[in-house]
Amino acid sequence: MSLYHEAAALLTGPSTHGGSLKSRVFSNKDLKSPPAQVYALALETCKWSAVLKEVVENAELLKHERKLTPILSILLVHDHLLAKGGIALPVSHGLRQSIDRHKARLTSEFTKARIRRKCPTIDTFRDLIESEHAGPVQHPRWIRVNAVKSTLDAQLETTFKGWELVPSITEVMTAGRKKKVMCLDGHVPSLIAVPPSVMDFSKTEAYKKGEIILQDKASCFPAYLLDPRPEDGDIIDACSAPGNKTTHLAGILSERGFARGQTIHAFEKDRNRAKTLQKMIKIAGSDAKTVVHPAEDFLRADPQSEEYAHVGALLLDPSCSGSGIVGRDDVPELHLPEPPANNKGAGGSNPKNANKNKRKRPEGENTTKPPPSIMVDDDGETTVVSSEKDLQQRVEALAAFQLQIILHAFEFPHAKKVTYSTCSIHAGENEGVALKALRSEVARRRGWRVLKREEQVRGMREWHVRGELEASEGDRELAEGCVRAYRDDGRGTMGFFVVMFVRDGTVDGEKQREEVDKEGPYVRDEQGRIVRDGNGIPTLKATGMKPVEAEEDEVRFGSGSDGEGPFVRDQEGRIVRGVDGMPSLKKPGVVNVEEDESESDDDDESGDDWSGFDD
Numbered sequence: 053m054s055l056y057h058e059a060a061a062l063l064t065g066p067s068t069h070g071g072s073l074k075s076r077v078f079s080n081k082d083l084k085s086p087p088a089q090v091y092a093l094a095l096e097t098c099k100w101s102a103v104l105k106e107v108v109e110n111a112e113l114l115k116h117e118r119k120l121t122p123i124l125s126i127l128l129v130h131d132h133l134l135a136k137g138g139i140a141l142p143v144s145h146g147l148r149q150s151i152d153r154h155k156a157r158l159t160s161e162f163t164k165a166r167i168r169r170k171c172p173t174i175d176t177f178r179d180l181i182e183s184e185h186a187g188p189v190q191h192p193r194w195i196r197v198n199a200v201k202s203t204l205d206a207q208l209e210t211t212f213k214g215w216e217l218v219p220s221i222t223e224v225m226t227a228g229r230k231k232k233v234m235c236l237d238g239h240v241p242s243l244i245a246v247p248p249s250v251m252d253f254s255k256t257e258a259y260k261k262g263e264i265i266l267q268d269k270a271s272c273f274p275a276y277l278l279d280p281r282p283e284d285g286d287i288i289d290a291c292s293a294p295g296n297k298t299t300h301l302a303g304i305l306s307e308r309g310f311a312r313g314q315t316i317h318a319f320e321k322d323r324n325r326a327k328t329l330q331k332m333i334k335i336a337g338s339d340a341k342t343v344v345h346p347a348e349d350f351l352r353a354d355p356q357s358e359e360y361a362h363v364g365a366l367l368l369d370p371s372c373s374g375s376g377i378v379g380r381d382d383v384p385e386l387h388l389p390e391p392p393a394n395n396k397g398a399g400g401s402n403p404k405n406a407n408k409n410k411r412k413r414p415e416g417e418n419t420t421k422p423p424p425s426i427m428v429d430d431d432g433e434t435t436v437v438s439s440e441k442d443l444q445q446r447v448e449a450l451a452a453f454q455l456q457i458i459l460h461a462f463e464f465p466h467a468k469k470v471t472y473s474t475c476s477i478h479a480g481e482n483e484g485v486a487l488k489a490l491r492s493e494v495a496r497r498r499g500w501r502v503l504k505r506e507e508q509v510r511g512m513r514e515w516h517v518r519g520e521l522e523a524s525e526g527d528r529e530l531a532e533g534c535v536r537a538y539r540d541d542g543r544g545t546m547g548f549f550v551v552m553f554v555r556d557g558t559v560d561g562e563k564q565r566e567e568v569d570k571e572g573p574y575v576r577d578e579q580g581r582i583v584r585d586g587n588g589i590p591t592l593k594a595t596g597m598k599p600v601e602a603e604e605d606e607v608r609f610g611s612g613s614d615g616e617g618p619f620v621r622d623q624e625g626r627i628v629r630g631v632d633g634m635p636s637l638k639k640p641g642v643v644n645v646e647e648d649e650s651e652s653d654d655d656d657e658s659g660d661d662w663s664g665f666d667d
């Protein structure tokens with residue numbers, strides 16, 4: 053099969069290889085032509101297809117060359133007019149001859165198409181097509197500063213030195229793809245947004261050293277919402293690879309100070325993905341505090357095991373449909389020329405020829421039946437989905453697995469906090485699963501409930517996109533407790549969902565323990581005063597351990613390299629921040645949140661208050 057037939061089949065036929073155009077090409081093991089060549093031809097032809105359609109129709113190419121299909125005609129005409137080496141076929145090849153015979157007419161129609169678009173040269177014509185294809189910037193590049201290795205201040209003075217600070221995500225998205233502008237996120241601490249193609253951050257020193265991590269804003273929600281603290285004990289990340297959220301957990305804890313012996317258990321069922329996880333954790337500098345469980349199924353981890361006796365919080369980010377991921381549907385729009393009215397394909401208008409020389413066409417070419425769409429899970433599984441029913445069945449299967457993960461997490465004896473997240477937009481994987489989890493026997497037995505919006509950390513409380521009320525079956529508290537994000541809504545995130553479950557431990561036989569603990573979690577002397585060591589560190593009743601090692605005691609928000617910059621500083625020159633680490637900007641009227649629907653609870657920081665180690 054020629055390069056052109058392969059590209060034609062890829063663009064118009066059904067595919068079992070799914071995903072973006074790129075992944076469909078590069079995962080297709082049946083291709084005979086070099087995948088990079090097929091990809092470039094298919095992509096470029098799509099970009100130019102509106103022009104090529106015009107050229108082919110006006111030159112009446114399909115009327116004269118009855119054996120050419122519309123898709124083959126634009127692929128060949130693309131290379132004839134625009135590729136450096138022309139059509140990649142021998143001069144004697146029938147397909148090439150079918151174009152060469154009409155050279156003059158095609159070139160003349162192409163020139164007319166250029167002039168109609170007011171482009172004086174072919175280069176300006178190329179620029180125009182490129183810019184049309186690029187479209188408006190919908191998704192900025194999000195960069196999380198890894199608190200284990202760096203600080204926001206340090207990054208502002210190195211990686212982002214000389215960049216212009218703009219107040220909102222809208223300015224980042226409208227600044228142009230190459231302008232060095234940045235915005236500090238108003239919801240997640242130490243998160244920066246920049247235009248998507250401003251530079252290749254993976255080549256920066258900061259990235260190579262693990263000081264910055266490229267992570268979508270919404271993907272930062274789960275670890276931030278879980279709000280891990282030294283007193284939470286060990287944390288489980290149940291579905292970890294590649295490790296964005298695992299390293300985020302470590303970053304937050306390192307700012308607060310890990311408790312002595314406090315560990316993050318990172319499970320990853322897939323052996324290969326576990327290797328990626330291990331690499332990421334090492335580069336991010338969190339390997340010392342993380343125990344990776346490679347090729348281990350979280351569902352097989354025994355909640356009663358001694359190893360997990362101190363687990364107080366779990367982050368669950370299981371496999372999902374991935375329907376919220378940006379870039380999944382990047383197949384450019386394809387414009388095909390109309391075949392002449394009486395040309396019903398190869399064989400032309402003569403009914404006798406209808407089946408003669410007829411190449412079996414890829415399904416979908418010149419037919420009205422749309423090719424089936426492909427669902428690619430966020431861990432790479434593909435499913436051909438040709439009907440609503442297929443989609444529903446796939447979502448139901450994923451939801452059943454996701455529910456199992458939550459119910460298993462609910463069984464860990466000392467767990468008090470669980471976040472559940474997906475990068476799916478389907479309610480069946482989101483509010484639907486959360487509802488079932490809350491109605492489960494284990495939730496009722498152990499007192500699990502949803503963390504209300506007003507109890508959430510400030511950035512999540514102030515995020516305005518909440519769960520779907522209908523999908524929450526009218527349960528307003530659940531819908532408000534759920535945090536959603538949608539792509540293409542101007543907020544610059546991927547599609548995402550997260551909810552947090554909490555329990556206070558007053559049911560499930562823990563009441564007695566809580567009674568004993570009503571004076572707080574720390575050991576007290578006979579006068580009721582908290583017993584502290586020489587560094588002022590109290591000892592936890594539950595574990596007999598210090599919540600924070602003395603040498604890791606420092607809370608590092610506000611530290612880092614100082615100097616002049618856009619932020620308010622205190623007398624010692626340190627950047628002044630809110631309790632959640634958000635820096636205050638100097639410029640009057642400049643706010644570093646993109647929402648204008650500000651709420652009246654700005655000064656109510658109670659849910660997000662890190663007030664040291666006192667009880």
Ligand SMILES: C[S@@+](CC[C@H](N)C(=O)[O-])C[C@H]1O[C@@H](n2cnc3c(N)ncnc32)[C@H](O)[C@@H]1O
Pocket residue numbers: 271290291292293294295296297298319320321322325348349350351369370371372430431
């Ligand atoms: C959505 S991805 C996790 C992304 C990750 N949390 C991050 O932020 O980088 C889901 C991962 O969970 C893994 N996984 C699925 N089921 C699992 C299970 N039962 N136990 C452990 N890992 C599982 C998959 O192999 C996949 O790597």
